[in-house]
Amino acid sequence: MIRRLTNYLRQKLLLIIFIGFILGIFVSIYSNKLVETTSTPESCEMCHVHPQATDSWKLSVHYNTRVGIHIGCADCHLPPKGQGYLKEKIKASARDFYGLVFKDSADFNWEAKSSLEQAQRHVFKASCLKCHANLFPLTLNEKGQDAHLYYTQHEEELRCINCHLNVGHYDPNALHAKNVEFGSTGSKNQDKFEKPALVESLTSFTETVPGTTISFDMKAIPGGSFKMGSPETESLRDADEGPQKSVSLSPFFMAEVEVTWDEYLAFYTATAAEGRSTDTEGSRTNADVDAISGPTPPYGQPDQNWGLGQRPAITMSYHSAETYCQWLSQVTGKTYRLPTEAEWEYAARGGTESPYFFEGNPGDFKKKKFIGKLFGKSSNLINQYVIYEKNSDLKTGTPDQVDANPFGLKNMLGNAAEYCSDWYSEEAYKNLPEGAQDPKGPVTGEERVIRGGSFKSDAGDVRSAARDHTQSVAWLKTDPQIPKSIWWLSDCNFISFRVVCEFDEKTGKK
Numbered sequence: 001m002i003r004r005l006t007n008y009l010r011q012k013l014l015l016i017i018f019i020g021f022i023l024g025i026f027v028s029i030y031s032n033k034l035v036e037t038t039s040t041p042e043s044c045e046m047c048h049v050h051p052q053a054t055d056s057w058k059l060s061v062h063y064n065t066r067v068g069i070h071i072g073c074a075d076c077h078l079p080p081k082g083q084g085y086l087k088e089k090i091k092a093s094a095r096d097f098y099g100l101v102f103k104d105s106a107d108f109n110w111e112a113k114s115s116l117e118q119a120q121r122h123v124f125k126a127s128c129l130k131c132h133a134n135l136f137p138l139t140l141n142e143k144g145q146d147a148h149l150y151y152t153q154h155e156e157e158l159r160c161i162n163c164h165l166n167v168g169h170y171d172p173n174a175l176h177a178k179n180v181e182f183g184s185t186g187s188k189n190q191d192k193f194e195k196p197a198l199v200e201s202l203t204s205f206t207e208t209v210p211g212t213t214i215s216f217d218m219k220a221i222p223g224g225s226f227k228m229g230s231p232e233t234e235s236l237r238d239a240d241e242g243p244q245k246s247v248s249l250s251p252f253f254m255a256e257v258e259v260t261w262d263e264y265l266a267f268y269t270a271t272a273a274e275g276r277s278t279d280t281e282g283s284r285t286n287a288d289v290d291a292i293s294g295p296t297p298p299y300g301q302p303d304q305n306w307g308l309g310q311r312p313a314i315t316m317s318y319h320s321a322e323t324y325c326q327w328l329s330q331v332t333g334k335t336y337r338l339p340t341e342a343e344w345e346y347a348a349r350g351g352t353e354s355p356y357f358f359e360g361n362p363g364d365f366k367k368k369k370f371i372g373k374l375f376g377k378s379s380n381l382i383n384q385y386v387i388y389e390k391n392s393d394l395k396t397g398t399p400d401q402v403d404a405n406p407f408g409l410k411n412m413l414g415n416a417a418e419y420c421s422d423w424y425s426e427e428a429y430k431n432l433p434e435g436a437q438d439p440k441g442p443v444t445g446e447e448r449v450i451r452g453g454s455f456k457s458d459a460g461d462v463r464s465a466a467r468d469h470t471q472s473v474a475w476l477k478t479d480p481q482i483p484k485s486i487w488w489l490s491d492c493n494f495i496s497f498r499v500v501c502e503f504d505e506k507t508g509k510k
Helices: 002-037 041-047 051-058 073-077 085-102 125-131 142-153 161-167 261-270 318-332 341-349 370-375
Strands: 205-208 215-221 224-228 245-249 252-255 417-423 448-451 467-469 500-502
Touching: 041 051, 041 073, 041 085, 073 125, 215 341, 224 341, 245 341, 252 341, 261 318, 341 417, 341 448
Parallel strands: none
Antiparallel strands: 205 215, 215 252, 224 245, 252 500, 417 448, 448 467
């Protein structure tokens, strides 16, 4: 009896296992079919209701391939199977479904979502290498070979989309060659200024650049003393902002806004006779020793297609900014230069000692998570004065979007970060003598100070005392030229500069 019962149970167990096995096969087959079905471009379009992405994909070289193969959404936006494919698919599906149900696609900033910063979160390097296993095909030209050789030497730092962002979604403005037309347009019928502004006292003035239609406002900054850096109790403070030191500054003039594209292109056009040769460095062999060698044509569109005009000129190197100051000094007869770090902070504070020149605590303005939004303090006061990550749409703005600080300066704390003349050092303030007069920072260094946050910065990085520095190597990672350009940055779209004009207190002149 027991033996019959045992056999019966064994048979039932085997039957259950067999049925489970068959069901498992069916589930596996149909699960794979479900995965495949929901990985097609048509399936992706059901949740991604932004037609411009589909339209630009169908115009791209990933759709119009030479061999007739269409590279679909999942081929780039999911890793290869066996390399985390299912995990990333589940995450992407959950995220997309949530967006479809709870968000309005009309409110999405698709331009920002198409940027390199966003794309890096949704395009997998392994997917690129799966299809492009051979980085040196026979059809690759010499410049391409140089670029891919550079990539193989820096694989840990670079991703394919650093250079090939637009192969999946066509962008008519994305050039992979020198943009020789850049700066060639504009009004040519306006009357040009014949003389620069006359300055005889410490009074704000409007500079007029001879031979151009360009003018810009310079604000008089009175001399005085202030505490440079931030106290240890300041919220979101970094260690390199201290210890605080009292310093004194002579009076000077500072531009109301960052150098605009209109202003920079006047320089670019005026120096067109120089630096336009095919070499990276530009021609420096002409007999006219006083001639200033201007920038070579850039690759792509330096303004990121956000617009020129009164937006701050961006993506130029420190060398380019210094050369602009030399040119401006030459054509106006004044001494224009980049501000020292002390001058910049003194001007940015406008006589205040708080984290910002307006009321508010950095924690109130910082980007908050769900709980913080429910129970934390909120304030829109910062939006009145600063273009930063929460209100910028991830691009630069124009001066009319913000109010000025107490010295009449706009966008000191945000919009675009700004070069200073000082070498950067974490120990700069420790080595700064108390009560120093017109300090100029360390004598030597490897990177330069940059001040002021940008359209990418959070509330902590747009404080008056916040410091940062250039990144010479990182900002030129994907420059296709060998040697790298001394004029343009290939991997930094948030840096600009603001000019200072010197003032002689004894003579009352610039």
